[in-house]
Amino acid sequence: MRRLWPFTPRGTGALVLAVVCFVVANEVGVVELLYFGMLLIGVLVASLVSLHLVRRSDRVTRSLSPDVGTVGRPTTVIAQIGVRSPLPTAPGRWEDTLPKGVRGGAGGTFPARGSGLSGAERTVELEYTVTGVRRGIHSIGPLSVTSTDPFGLARRRTVFTDDTRITIAPAILELSALTNLLGDAGGTLHTQNNQLGQGADNLVARPYVPGDSMRRIHWRASAHRGDLMVRQEEQESTPDAVVVLDRGVLRYTAEAMTSTGADPGFEAAVTVAISVISRLVHDGYATDVVDSDGTPLVDRLDGGDMTEVEDVRTLFANVMARRDDHLHHLPKLFAGTMTGPVVLITGRFDKADADAIAPVVHHSSLPILFAVSPTPEALDRALDVGWHAASIxxxxxIAHAWTGAVERGVSRAYR
Known part of the structure; x- marks a missing residue:
């Protein structure tokens, strides 16, 4: 693609002057004006020809650092263009087309190049920085280069249609650790550290059965129960953590199902989800990430493996809401089981929802609820039945809301 009008304002003025010379020469019979007009036309033609002697490569390649961008953080883009030219080239202007998901200054001066009589291609490297503003997978491009001849009379605009995908993942916010709650809901790292020393095994009492050694009789428990009880070493269990991201579109707006980054409420839910996942895995929890109907969103995450968290963050760059609403069926996922922390992130939330998910509390050592758009009575009801709830x-x-909900179980929006 090239501009329809190939001349700069200076070149346009030269063309107009040439036409005027022709007209005046014809009217008054001044031959010198005719020669001057022809000279101007020749210069303009030579300018156009010199521009088209510059041959650029058909492709532009871009590299990103880091490979996956983050909402609110900068990403460096390096574009490389090959140039072949038997003549020196004047400086020009370049501009890369940015999608709505990123912002930055993607333009500048295209450097002048010396002659290359050998015909070898030389690479021009253009660098700029963009900042992610909208989660999702976006395309950068096309890139255009506008060149002028050495006299500034003609211009040529070349467009490289190649685009480059850039992934903008949600930001991971720093949340406080659950160190003060490890005794009740502890993670795997905590348990493993205890097992290295004494006290990793808990002593529990069970009824005496024939064949048990008399040395294992637990006299205090026997006196309390009225029957012989024996000591039994029970290995400390490692409760898992479950993060539930409710993607039902009825909890958000219709845009959450059609485009990433379009619904601020759903974006807040995704940010909370990935931040909580990072916190739990960092603290050593083996974490399952599921939808409200139990569908796994990612494979099970091992405690302490932060590499897996980065993979989840990249996957969450493209997660969207879905049509079905299964929040009221959430208690069925935990029927007959007992687990560690359960963190539920949802959108719209009312009192009926709080009543429907109340049974989950009895299957978790630390039930936490985050709702983007709850009604006041809904959070009060959730607190009454045992949830640690917060409005987000x-x-x-989010960091203050996490701390408040975890430590005090308050229902409050922190701003």
């Missing part, structure tokens, strides 16, 4: 709107301070 798109402008809320």
């Amino acid at each position: 709107d798109p402008d809320a301070d």
